[in-house]
Amino acid sequence: MSTLLRKDVPASCKWDPSHIYATQEDWEKDFEWIKEQTGKLAAMAGTFAQGREQVLAALNLYAEAGEHISRLYTYASTNLNSDNGDAFYQGLGARAMSLYSQFAAAAAFISPELLTLDSETLNAYIADPAFGDYDAMLKDLERMRPHTLSTEMETVLASAQEALGSAGNIYDMFTSVDMKLGKVKNEEGKMVDLSHALYGSLLESPNRNVRKAAYERMMKAYGAYGSTFAASYAGNVKADVFNARTRGYQSARQAALYPDDIPESVYDNLLSAIHDALPILHAYCALRQKAFDIPTVHMYDLYAPMQKGFDGKVSYDEAYELLLEGIAPLGQDYVDIVRAAKDQNWIDVYETPNKTTGAYSNGAAYGVHPYVLLNFRPELDGMLTLAHEMGHAMHSYFSNHNQPFAKSDYTIFVAEVASTCNEILCIHTLRKKYAGNKAAQMALIGRMLEGFRTTVFRQAMFAEFEMKAHAMEEAGQPLTCESLSAMYYDLNKTYYGGGCRVDKVVENEWMRIPHFYNAFYVYKYATGFCAAVALANKILNEGEEAVAAYRKFLTLGGSMSPIESLKVAGIDMSSPEPVISALDTFAELLAEFSELMD
Numbered sequence: 001m002s003t004l005l006r007k008d009v010p011a012s013c014k015w016d017p018s019h020i021y022a023t024q025e026d027w028e029k030d031f032e033w034i035k036e037q038t039g040k041l042a043a044m045a046g047t048f049a050q051g052r053e054q055v056l057a058a059l060n061l062y063a064e065a066g067e068h069i070s071r072l073y074t075y076a077s078t079n080l081n082s083d084n085g086d087a088f089y090q091g092l093g094a095r096a097m098s099l100y101s102q103f104a105a106a107a108a109f110i111s112p113e114l115l116t117l118d119s120e121t122l123n124a125y126i127a128d129p130a131f132g133d134y135d136a137m138l139k140d141l142e143r144m145r146p147h148t149l150s151t152e153m154e155t156v157l158a159s160a161q162e163a164l165g166s167a168g169n170i171y172d173m174f175t176s177v178d179m180k181l182g183k184v185k186n187e188e189g190k191m192v193d194l195s196h197a198l199y200g201s202l203l204e205s206p207n208r209n210v211r212k213a214a215y216e217r218m219m220k221a222y223g224a225y226g227s228t229f230a231a232s233y234a235g236n237v238k239a240d241v242f243n244a245r246t247r248g249y250q251s252a253r254q255a256a257l258y259p260d261d262i263p264e265s266v267y268d269n270l271l272s273a274i275h276d277a278l279p280i281l282h283a284y285c286a287l288r289q290k291a292f293d294i295p296t297v298h299m300y301d302l303y304a305p306m307q308k309g310f311d312g313k314v315s316y317d318e319a320y321e322l323l324l325e326g327i328a329p330l331g332q333d334y335v336d337i338v339r340a341a342k343d344q345n346w347i348d349v350y351e352t353p354n355k356t357t358g359a360y361s362n363g364a365a366y367g368v369h370p371y372v373l374l375n376f377r378p379e380l381d382g383m384l385t386l387a388h389e390m391g392h393a394m395h396s397y398f399s400n401h402n403q404p405f406a407k408s409d410y411t412i413f414v415a416e417v418a419s420t421c422n423e424i425l426c427i428h429t430l431r432k433k434y435a436g437n438k439a440a441q442m443a444l445i446g447r448m449l450e451g452f453r454t455t456v457f458r459q460a461m462f463a464e465f466e467m468k469a470h471a472m473e474e475a476g477q478p479l480t481c482e483s484l485s486a487m488y489y490d491l492n493k494t495y496y497g498g499g500c501r502v503d504k505v506v507e508n509e510w511m512r513i514p515h516f517y518n519a520f521y522v523y524k525y526a527t528g529f530c531a532a533v534a535l536a537n538k539i540l541n542e543g544e545e546a547v548a549a550y551r552k553f554l555t556l557g558g559s560m561s562p563i564e565s566l567k568v569a570g571i572d573m574s575s576p577e578p579v580i581s582a583l584d585t586f587a588e589l590l591a592e593f594s595e596l597m598d
């Protein structure tokens with residue numbers, strides 16, 4: 001718990017929500033205005049058959065009110081997140097949320113009613129300059145038409161979704177509330193209750209007995225409920241397959257990728273490139289044998305850091321200067337805006353009582369500026385988190401400045417590209433700064449290697465698990481504890497077996513991955529990281545032209561499909577090339593790291 005009180009934090013290190021609304025009265029006035037527009041919007045339902053003017057009026061109203069409600073909510077959430085115990089802003093947040101629900105309900109007719117218009121009419125709107133702000137949305141809608149059902153069917157499907165999603169709710173309740181993980185010895189040799197939060201730090205323990213005990217306890221705790229987890233997960237997979245089939249998709253995976261306009265080849269290319277690179281992952285895992293002086297590397301040895309003796313102590317001001325140096329290749333105007341962000345109170349820097357934990361960037365206050373929440377720790381990790389969140393913030397900044405509100409929001413598929421790219425650029429600068437410092441080089445390269453292992457390889461293995469589990473269901477094979485665990489164990493042997501001993505107990509690990517209840521999502525972590533590595537390489541090696549392409553990408557928001565917008569940046573994710581190039585970087589970094597270890 002922090003001892004720093006909010007009132008003692010210098011004003012320059014706190015964000016300023018009054019940039020959104022100067023006074024509480026302004027917020028209240030906007031609240032009333034949005035409420036009024038919500039009523040007007042609801043009254044527009046059923047008018048689209050009357051023609052172009054009615055459709056355009058509804059879309060304009062929807063976008064304008066949507067823009068206001070984004071600001072309304074961001075004002076409440078920023079004020080609240082800096083002190084979540086504040087009763088006044090709790091109330092404001094709840095009011096904004098409830099208004100948002102009313103607004104969403106009032107707008108729910110728009111997409112289905114647009115689809116009652118024929119393709120010719122929709123395509124005419126797409127080509128009509130007056131509909132320019134909505135062309136991306138209308139194109140997506142038209143693309144979804146073959147998988148959109150009759151109004152009656154859509155109503156039935158919508159009302160079934162809560163029940164179809166209950167496996168995920170049961171899973172969350174069980175794992176976060178009812179399930180007990182048992183006791184385990186901590187660093188001090190004391191028996192303590194194992195928790196999900198504690199697990200991560202115990203796995204990083206330099207004491208091998210501690211990490212082994214935590215790992216085994218966790219796997220066994222889940223394994224004790226194997227049949228329950230299998231039934232729950234099978235229910236979720238069946239719901240995915242049911243939804244996909246009902247909408248006329250060939251597979252659950254196709255159904256998951258289609259709305260973002262991601263070809264399935266992206267997924268296949270990722271997995272095939274990863275498989276080709278597994279020998280490098282094996283070599284990386286095996287390094288721990290020497291680093292820890294152990295006869296065999298086990299899965300529980302993979303999380304403890306191999307390098308010691310460098311913490312990269314850095315104050316916030318120093319970290320900010322390093323960030324500015326790191327992003328210099330992106331151009332002076334980019335640097336100037338990031339510098340201004342610090343002086344103009346975009347960022348809430350320090351941990352204070354009741355502040356939201358972790359870090360995020362919120363770009364939803366369209367027309368104002370992004371807000372960035374940190375809990376800054378004065379070390380390498382804190383510096384890179386700052387770089388990461390400012391990457392998100394600048395992506396929002398440029399998209400918001402170059403796109404109308406309706407096209408400003410970028411998709412998850414590209415969301416981690418700008419943030420990861422900034423981190424890599426900063427690591428590059430830090431490596432130059434600490435040239436000749438072996439411990440620093442190992443820590444910095446080690447950070448990248450861990451990024452590859454956890455964000456690329458591990459997420460790709462998860463992606464493969466989901467793909468196989470859904471294919472099993474689609475082929476009519478039973479999803480049982482036995483079949484799922486056997487499949488997961490085999491995957492682990494493939495991914496890690498060449499570099500470490502894969503103990504049988506890992507077969508239970510799939511049970512503790514909550515992302516599996518949101519299928520075909522995690523592959524985006526792997527592709528996003530690879531895209532960022534490929535882009536950072538271009539920015540550092542190819543100069544001006546590569547920078548201009550990347551900068552253009554940052555302005556695109558949601559105006560194009562994610563694959564098309566990354567093509568603007570200069571990388572084609574529909575080809576295997578960017579993933580292969582990123583994995584080449586992994587191999588190079590690993591070679592450097594091994595050399596430093598000698």
Ligand SMILES: [Zn+2]
Nearest residue numbers: 388392416419
């Ligand atoms: Zn991020």
